[in-house]
Amino acid sequence: MARVEQNYKERAMAIDSDGECTGLEVPYIVFDAESEEEALAEVHDTAPSERNSVPLESIEIESREGLTTFKVNAIYKRKAASTSTASDDDEGDATVSFDCGGGARHLTHSLSQKVVFGSKTAGGAIGWNGKSGSEMEISGVDIPTAQLRETYTKVMRLSKITTTFKRTVAGLVGKVNAGAFKGWNAGEVMFLGMSYSSPARKSTKVTVTFNFAVQLNESDARVCGKSISKKGFEYAWALSKTSAEDGVPKAEVESIYVDQVCEYASFNVLGL
Secondary structure, eight states, X not given: OOEEEEOOSOOOEEEOTTSOEEEEEEEEEEESOSSHHHHHHHHHHHSOSXXXXXXXEEEEEEEEOSSSOEEEEEEEEOOSOOSOOSOSSSSOOOEEEEEEEEEEEEXXXXXXXXXXXXXXXXXXXXXXXXXXXXXXXXXXXXXXXXXXXXXXXXXXXXXXXXXXXXXXXXXXXXXXESSOBTTXXXXXXXXXXXXXXOOXXXXXXXXXXXXXXXXXXXXXXXXXXXXXXXXXXXEEEEXXXXXXXXXXXXXXXXXXXXXXXXXXXXXXXXXX
């Protein structure tokens, strides 16, 4: 079975005017290889795909030192400059875009309610079927609401977008800011995700996009005539019960709840 060892002699290496590595060669010695193809394959399996943030370009045989011994070089080379038109700084400042469009939300209980005909009282329940007990149903209604969205873009070095960084970012998706973030109060911003596109081995910098949804905190939200306080991505709902008054059934609010349905986290790791 072939054996690979790194050859610790001098190695070719180059940097640019900014001190960034643009290319290098790493020499290896392969023992007990039956052919050139096997020697190349063994170094291919051994050499890392990237060194000094420079991708592996090719693997070449330098010489054959014996019947089964080969000198092989792994060549790392930066093929192209950044695809970004940003400055040569490590990372530029983030830019932001904001959009406020229309959406919808589902309500089962009204802000306030009045009976304009008949004697049944729905107690703020929207779309109550008029039945009591286990047969009681409240269908609710979809109403227009504002949907706020912010997008930040930032030029980042591709070498910093490691698998570990991607895992960390993925873990933040769907979570809400635990503290103030970009002028928004805690509880108002949800991270929706990160994206970028670039040739895997031809760029050193990429433009990365970070998307957020915004939902404002409410200090005087109204549910069935009651004032409540809730954070942006908390969910407020009411529990209704039915009773009868002079033989006429009516629905009334028994309790109002505010639930935390999203986890909170710090977005500092995003570097925005």
